Amino acid sequence: MSNKKYGHFDDQSREYVITDPCTPWPWINYLGNEDFFSLISNTAGGYSFYKDAKFRRITRYRYNNVPMDNGGRYFYIKDGDTVWNPGWKPCKTPLDFYECRHGMSYTRITSRKDGIEAGVLFFVPLKSWCEVQKLTLTNTTDAVRRLQLFSFEEWCLWNAATDMENFQRNFSTGEVEIEGSVIYHKTEYRERRNHYAFYSVNTPIDGYDTDRETFVGLYNGFDAPDAVMEGRPRNSHAHGWSPIASHYIEVELQPGESRDFIFVLGYVENAQEEKFIAPQVINKEKAKAAIALYDTTEKVDAAFQALNEYWDRLLDIYVVDTGNDKLDRMVNIWNQYQCMVTFNMSRSASFFESGIGRGMGFRDSNQDLVGFVHQIPERARQRIIDIASTQFPDGGCYHQYQPLTKRGNNDIGGGFNDDPCWLIFGTVAYIKETGDFSILDELVPFDNQPGSEVPLMEHLRVSFDHVVNNLGPHCLPLIGRADWNDCLNLNCFSWDPNESFQTTENKTEGSKAESLMIAGLFVVTGNEYIALCRRVGEEEEAERASKHVAEMVEAVKRDGWDGEWYLRAYDYYGRKIGSKENEEAQIFIESQGWCSGEGPRLCEGTSGMRARHRTQQSRLHQVCL
């Protein structure tokens, strides 16, 4: 790699500024904070979804494509014979200026070509189900300029998995409606679906396209769509095949004139009985209401202002001033921002996670919680309850749950025996931050079964006992499918090349595979659990738990210590893993970290720093158990 600079941090604006579109890989941002999310790269590639990247994919994206990151929300500006995009891609026409600013839940791309400046602000307004794209075209020259503008979005047929697989079906289902400047994606809405999407612009249009093949052509790529190259929209109406949404607008700009075009990509759900206003004519009321919220520059600027203030508030809660710019930047801006993104997505969607193979992780969401609980305690509280609701009565867990349904899913396998401890970890972190012990009294079901509700405190107890009830021959915790190291699958012996390590049968029956990492995690979270029991007056339970923790400490000392370091595990046959006796893999970090003390004391974590932890939100006060 060269020492080439691709960009820099702008701490004042809390932005990362990319000045060369040819980054070594797409550099992406996440838009959206509640239900509607978008991934956007520095060249405007990416996609949008509602709540669930698998089951409610709104726009289509092709992972691992050639070229990489080929597909997104594209604006084509045709200026005579020159066609260019504000984000450089997909045309890759050389620009006179390019800049992409990834900010807090927004991305702003600005570029110039032949005296025309194009700025696009992308963001998902708070409490909205849409992505707003404010395109500003400015004529910086002394001459009148006439441009042809094409927008472009490609619809996904809702389920991102089958969208890639079942073409016998997919190519027959696409449906759109076009009304005024709004293109509606109503595929499958006629039958089982009660939701549609739309793409609008706040100005009359001079044409449109909704059929991809007609717009792009068979032999061209996104870099040279037929309709754009010829400067002539086809006004195509998709029936099946691949529906898209492209607006066509003829733009005349006086010298110095600047003009905003506000595009809205939105999602709507209708009640079953309100789906249609006439045969085959969908009920557009909610779409029109959403569009009306952002149909002027003033309204968009106000919504953007509200988003900025939201982030100001979030990031103002916890601020350090260490004297080290880089540390301050990481702690005060980017790490907290990243934690919020993780809260929203739990790593289910990125440019490496396709949004298909997994949902929200039981372990992940609990451990990530530490990073955002101070920012959004109410939502952290709900998250804990959602997670706990997928737990089984014996304390065992689905390893994932689907964000749309909040139901556990076993696609990726269950029985990761560290999972239960993480519920204690997350709940304790929440209470320490908020002092809200009332969460322990919340009635939470098992496996989402109505009637099975018990107080959350009881979930913590079964979590604790899941370890106690699943000990191996050395009285250390059985590992189950795996622990923190998902790939340490000690009970899998498949020689079948078609089986994934995560879904192959887990030979736990008769297994002696034990995990020192879980042992350490159990001692850390067990001590937290004991302290919690004492705080809420459950002295007897604290006593009971203390004995188990003490026994675990003894077991670790007796059979988990190799003389110089902690073992990592015992395998299926009871042989040591992570021992100096091993020829390979002699030492692992996980067991050293978790066993080497009582683990991170969360409430002391920041004491050494000049931290400003704002308590203006009165419910926020750190509690030491």
Added chain:
Amino acid sequence: MSNKKYGHFDDQSREYVITDPCTPWPWINYLGNEDFFSLISNTAGGYSFYKDAKFRRITRYRYNNVPMDNGGRYFYIKDGDTVWNPGWKPCKTPLDFYECRHGMSYTRITSRKDGIEAGVLFFVPLKSWCEVQKLTLTNTTDAVRRLQLFSFEEWCLWNAATDMENFQRNFSTGEVEIEGSVIYHKTEYRERRNHYAFYSVNTPIDGYDTDRETFVGLYNGFDAPDAVMEGRPRNSHAHGWSPIASHYIEVELQPGESRDFIFVLGYVENAQEEKFIAPQVINKEKAKAAIALYDTTEKVDAAFQALNEYWDRLLDIYVVDTGNDKLDRMVNIWNQYQCMVTFNMSRSASFFESGIGRGMGFRDSNQDLVGFVHQIPERARQRIIDIASTQFPDGGCYHQYQPLTKRGNNDIGGGFNDDPCWLIFGTVAYIKETGDFSILDELVPFDNQPGSEVPLMEHLRVSFDHVVNNLGPHCLPLIGRADWNDCLNLNCFSWDPNESFQTTENKTEGSKAESLMIAGLFVVTGNEYIALCRRVGEEEEAERASKHVAEMVEAVKRDGWDGEWYLRAYDYYGRKIGSKENEEAQIFIESQGWCSGEGPRLCEGTSGMRARHRTQQSRLHQVCL
């Protein structure tokens, strides 16, 4: 559509000749006749797999991409500043001549540019696990010409489904070895897999690439790979990310000189104990043996000749001479060819079937059998046994089975109640063609369970009885999930937008949904079954079956006839479907066809034509039951 001609039939050569690469959609051919298969478009797009398009995908393909059909086996010829492909794509450099000939299990593409002719013959030799690509470069000018030649294949990471989904994993697994002129794709071979692939050329190479990103670049497409555009291979060695195989050869051609380059794309399986010859060094013995079979023009021409003779034999068995060229062409060449392709793939892979969502159909394979049984009776016999082996003891069926494992799979749902009848249909068709009653004595298991074997005749009986035992209120067959019309799902009521019609719960409990199509099919195949019983001396069973068929005929007459036509079905609630009483969907073709007589009498099907049915293979004689 215009009247533009894209190509024509060449009956003498049994080829379809495409003369314009810009066909309205990719026009494809299928290579391979036993285990190794390739799909190839008229521009050399497509992919290869071993037996199973899902579980053993060898090269990567992106369905529904932009541009369409973007990816395949590509040769790049760099001639000074001009880069072109024999198949026009992906560079789309205008050619002086282009022709693609799709023949019987082979495709030959010939093109010319600036005095260089490039001909490529693609085929899968008989009894081989590889695709041979014979590239012939000819200098038709008076000057010495120096060319740079790059080959290109992109490896799929074996499982075509997860290859598109799990990048956290995929980008970390790719592994290759390069030895001489052979590039080995050994991803996951170290652990659970016992198979690898290779891509070779029969000449020393001047360079190579195995890492896609290095070869193509991030921002270019297949139409302009960095390495090719710069005329400089990178000799990249893939570790993870996307492994590819590209050879680089510097070619000098004297005036008039012609030179062959033979590329082989192959697949190898090794026994567990023979996987390696040294740590991390794979056992290449079988690959080298396969390459040696095709390392000269003479050997390749001989293998191609053998393939041609194979097809001559197959198509010589049944020939009509109707005086109508188009009918003869269809019956004598293309329909029989298509039937063989269907035998091989059962529609599991095409440019509309991604090869992922389905395997071989229980119904499909039985009904398709009629089309190829006269060509390959031994293989038809095996197919019937394979299919029957997936049947349940009560006669019910998986709707699909996976070609790699020959095990039934329920991914797409089961309980299509017409399925069992099709086993009778297929078996009877086989016996009529071959006179081989011994198939009825073959011991065939249920659901592949060892120990459950019964004679195939018993499978026919449970098939027959599956209808008898699943009658509805009108004594007509319950439809189950669906019948011949997969989409007529009368027992599905999901309002859940995430459920597919094929996997949603089928409310068969208490259902009154009956199918007239199955009723008709049952009468047709039931009568065949009765005749078969009589032929093998099972008079009592024939009597028993006759009563059930007679009762079905009565039921159809009584409750299936609408006065003017046959109903299609009764729905879940017992209401008529396909009746003049209905407001919509008053008549369906399926029930008219199957109920209107005793169905197609297979042994009379060709009697009106001057058909030449060669019986030189003595086992072939049409039998009337």
